[in-house]
Amino acid sequence: MVTSESDGPRRRDAAATRQALLEAASSRFTRLGYDRTTLRDVAADVGVNLALIKRYFDSKEGLFKAALASTPRFLGRNEEFPHDRAGLAEALSHQLSAGAWPEFGEHPVLMLLRDSGDERVDTLRRKALAEFTRQILEASGGGPAVEDDERLLRAELLVALGVGVAVVRSAVGLQPLRDATAGQLAAPLREIVDALLAPPADGR
Amino acid sequence: MVTSESDGPRRRDAAATRQALLEAASSRFTRLGYDRTTLRDVAADVGVNLALIKRYFDSKEGLFKAALASTPRFLGRNEEFPHDRAGLAEALSHQLSAGAWPEFGEHPVLMLLRDSGDERVDTLRRKALAEFTRQILEASGGGPAVEDDERLLRAELLVALGVGVAVVRSAVGLQPLRDATAGQLAAPLREIVDALLAPPADGR
Amino acid sequence: MVTSESDGPRRRDAAATRQALLEAASSRFTRLGYDRTTLRDVAADVGVNLALIKRYFDSKEGLFKAALASTPRFLGRNEEFPHDRAGLAEALSHQLSAGAWPEFGEHPVLMLLRDSGDERVDTLRRKALAEFTRQILEASGGGPAVEDDERLLRAELLVALGVGVAVVRSAVGLQPLRDATAGQLAAPLREIVDALLAPPADGR
C-alpha cells in the first residue's frame, strides 16, 4: 500500500507528482489488477487530487499504458546481462525468489498480464514479453542462426515458467514455492534451463 | 460471448437451467475473471432472467464458488491417470496444447487464479492447486518417502509452468506458444519433467 | 416470529391454510409494517407455497386488506363492554399494558397505522379508528345528545394516547412505559379519562 509517498508529495512539482502517481498506480495495477485499482485510491496514495490523473494521463487507460510502459525490461536486474545458460539460470533464480521486487509488492511481470480491456494495449504487452523471450535466447547462446521455431518455443516455455511462478505466488501462495529463496530455486532452474536450451548433443 | 446455449434454454427444467448457468459462468469467470463477469451477461448467455442466479446460487460469490468447485481436477483428462514421468509429460503436453478445453474457452486452471476478494475461497483455490501438485508427485513415482521439500518445490515449479503456459496464452497470445500442438510440446515437456523429477543418478 | 403454525399447517385444508396465512401476515404487518413484510416470509411462516397467497388473497395488497379487516374491533377484550368511565379506564389499562396481545407480538392497533400506499385502504383504517372513538364515547356515558365536536375531539385524544403508547413501546421501547403493567397504568389513565370525559361540574 505504501510505495511512493516516502518523502511526501512535493507540491507544485509537476514531474515529481507525475512520477509519484505512476509508481502508486504501478503498484496497485500489479498487485490488484486493472479493475480493482481505483483512481481515487491511487490519488490518495500520493495525496493529491484525483483530477491530476486526468491532467497527466488523461484517463485510467492512459495511466495504465504509462504504467505498462514503465515496467522494467528485465533480465539482469540492474547488473550486467547474463551471457550464458548458467548466468541466465542464476538471474532467473534471483528474479523469481520470494521478496525480490519489494518496491512493487509483486513481480512486475504481473503488470504485463493485467488486462484493461483495451485491444490496443495487447500489442504493447505482447511485445514486452516477446522482448523477454529474445533476451533469453540471446543469453543462452546458440547464435541467431539456430533460432528456429522450436528454440523459440522452448524460450517461451521458460518465460511461461517465470510468469507461472509469479502468478502462483501472487494468486494462491502455494508453499514452499511462495517463500522459496534464490538458493532453493537455483538448482532446479539450472536443470530446466539446460534441459530446454542446451545444444543437442547428437544431431537431433 | 457464446458458450453454453448449445441447444437453447430449456424452459421449466431447473437442473438444466442451473447447469447452463454454471457453464456460462465458468466460461466467463475463466476468460474474463471475477470482476468483468457480470451476472447480467451470464444470464443473457443462457437466455434467462438475472434473478434465477440468485435462486440457484444465491449471489455472485455463490456462483463463483460453484464454478470453482466444478473445475476439473485434472491430470489424465478423463483417461487413466499417468503412472510414470513419460505419461505425465504426455498428459501435460495434451492438456497444455492449443485448443484443448474448447468448452471453457481457456485452460480451466485459470479459474483457480481468479480472485473474488473473498478470503474463504482462497483456501479452496490453494487446495485445488496443491492437489494438482500431489498428483504430479504421485505420477512421477519416487514413492512417498522421497517427497521431501525440494521434491515438492520441483513439482510446484511444474505446476507453475502449466499455469504460466495457460496464462501467457490467454493474456498475451505469444507465438509460437499460443498455437503449439501437443506434438510440439511433447519433447520439451518430457525433458523438463525428467530434469525436475528424475531420481538423481548420483547421491545428489 | 412464531404465531400460527402452532399445530402444523393442515394440508389440503383450504380454510385452515387461508387462516394460517392471515394470522402470519397480521403478525408481520403489525410488527414490521407493510414494506418489510415479504410474502416469502409469510408463506415460510406457515410452511406453504408462496403462490397460495395469490390464490387466496390475490396480491400483497389483498392480503393486507384482509389482515386489516381481521383486526380486533376492541374495547372490552372478549369480556363485556365497559359501561362507565371507570370501566373504560380499566379496560384501557389492561389493553395498553405490556405483554397484552401476545398473539400479535404488538398491540394490534399498530396494524391500523401501517401504510400500504394504496389510497383506498385509507378509508378502511379511518373507519376502524373512528369506530374505536365511538365506543369510547358510548362507554363514557353522556348520551348521544352531548356528542358535540369538543367531546369528539376529547375522545380522539384518548384514542391518540392509546395509539401513542403502542407506537412508543413498539418503536423505541421507552422505559418505564415499555414494561408498564395494568396496575401501574390504572391510576394515571383513570385520571386522564376523568379529565377528558367527565361531565363539567360547572357550566364550563
Place this chain on the structure above:
Amino acid sequence: MVTSESDGPRRRDAAATRQALLEAASSRFTRLGYDRTTLRDVAADVGVNLALIKRYFDSKEGLFKAALASTPRFLGRNEEFPHDRAGLAEALSHQLSAGAWPEFGEHPVLMLLRDSGDERVDTLRRKALAEFTRQILEASGGGPAVEDDERLLRAELLVALGVGVAVVRSAVGLQPLRDATAGQLAAPLREIVDALLAPPADGR
C-alpha cells in the same frame, strides 16, 4: 414531493447542496418512512445527481442518521422554554395543532419513530424521546426529588399522547383531530397535563 428546492439548486455550493439534500430527506423520511424514501427521489427533489448523497452522507443510512440528528429537540419551539404546567400545556397545544411544522409536512417527532433497521440508531431515537420526557418533567415543576418512577411514567404518557396525535393525524387523518387548532386543543391538554402532573393535593 415539494419541500426544499425553494430557491433552486445552487450550483457549486457544497454546503447549500448538502443542506438541501438534508431537508428533502428529512421531509421524505418524516412523511414516508425509511423504506419508501428512495435516494433517487431525494436527489430529484433537490435537482442534483444521486451520487452526491454518497459524497455528503456516505449511504442511505448515513443520510438517515444526519436527518435524525437534525430533528428539532423541541418543547418551546424557538421561544423560551415553558416554566410551569400552564406553559407546558400551551406549548403542546401549539406544537400539536394542525399546520404546525409546515417545513416538515408532518410533525418532526415522526422521524424519531422511523426505523432504518440499524440497531445503532435505535439508541439515538430512544435518547431523543427520553430527552423530551425530561423536558416535560422539568417544565412541570415538582423538583427532581419527586421524580420517582410513577412521575416518569406519567411524563411518558404525555409524550405518548403527543406522538399519538402526530401519528393519528399523519396516518389516518381522523377528524376533528386532524384539523384541530391550538385553541381547540388548549383546554383538553391543560386538563390532561394537570391530571397527570399536578402535585397530589392529599397523600395520594
Place this chain on the structure above:
DNA sequence: AATGAATGAGCTTTCATTCAT
C-alpha cells in the same frame, strides 16, 4: 389445490469522468 420455475422492475452503491473555480 398446490408447486416451483421464471420474469421485470426497482433500489442502493460504486466508479470514471467532466465541469467550474
Place this chain on the structure above:
DNA sequence: GATGAATGAAAGCTCATTCAT
C-alpha cells in the same frame, strides 16, 4: 497547476408477480 463539486452509467441484489405443470 490544482481543487472539489457534480454527473452518468452500470453493477449486484431484492421482491412481487406471473406462468407452466
